[in-house]
Amino acid sequence: MNLLLTASGLRNETLRDALRDMLGKPFSSANIVYVPTASVAEPGDHGWLLADLNRLHGLGWREFDVLELNGLPRQMVLDRLRNADVVYAGGGNHYHLARSITGxxxxxxxxxxxxxxVYVGLSAGSMIFSRHLTAHSADVIGDTKDLHVLGATSVDPPFGLFDWYLKPHLYSPDFPERDDAWADRIAARADFPIYFIDDDTAVRVRDGKPDVVSEGRWRFHP
Known part of the structure; x- marks a missing residue:
């Protein structure tokens, strides 16, 4: 299993090269499916979603599919995933994405x-693989409002593959509160390892082993 877990998508050549290497063939010879499910739970302007779609589409895929996980027959969803060489899950509310998968x-x-x-995640799409995606971690991280807005007080991790948790957008101008002091406060409360990554960074997972691919900055708290 090959995962490229980004904060803001394939924003730089280092991340695009990492995907090319994991894919093992040109983008023009590959099918990609874009999963926007997490985004529909976010209110307000969705220009960021359009920007990511356009940036990704511009890489020149053989086929560019868009797949919503809710409202379609289960087998249709799985068939569309299997038709792709790259599964790309976009950003938004990671609890909504997780609950859509399990539900x-x-x-x-x-x-x-x-x-x-190859799986590529952007923000919410990168956060769904930890076994610590729970109501407890929501309290630790400080994003319980993203769970409660769904009318929920609990969430089950859909995959539970890793002990560590990923928190994106460190130092991001779109999230000005996410500085070193913010990361320090979370790390002091957390009883699980956390990767904090900025918008030019990804955690790459191959054969279950993580490493970091970056043109930016990141922190790991074991």
Whole structure:
């Protein structure tokens, strides 16, 4: 299983090169499916979503599919995932994305599809693999409002692959509160490891082993 877990997508050549290497063939010979599910739970202007779609589409894929996880037959969703060489899950509310996977009975089939494909996550799409994606971690991280806005007080991790948690947008101008002091406060409360990554960084996972690909800055708190 190959995962490229970014904060803000394929914003620089280092991240794009990492995906090319994981894919093993040109983008023009590959199919990609874009999953926007996390974004629909976010209110307000969605220019950021359009910018990411346009940037990604501009890489020149053989086929560019868009797949919403809710409202379609389960088998149709899984077939569309399997038709892709790259599964790309965009940003928004990671709890909504996780609950969409578990609530639609997609977790097992989703993981099976990823065994032979490359997964790229953007922000929320990168946060769904930790076994610490729970109401407890929401309290530790300080984003329980993102869970409560869904009318929920709990969440089950859809995959639970890793002990560590990923928190994106460190030092981001779009999230000015996410500075070193913010990361320090979270790390002091956390009883699990955390990667904090900026918008030019990704955690790459190959054969279950993580490493960091970056043109920016990041922190790891074990």
């Amino acid at each position: 639609n009975g997609l977790a097992e089939g989703f993981l099976e599809a990823l065994e032979n494909r």
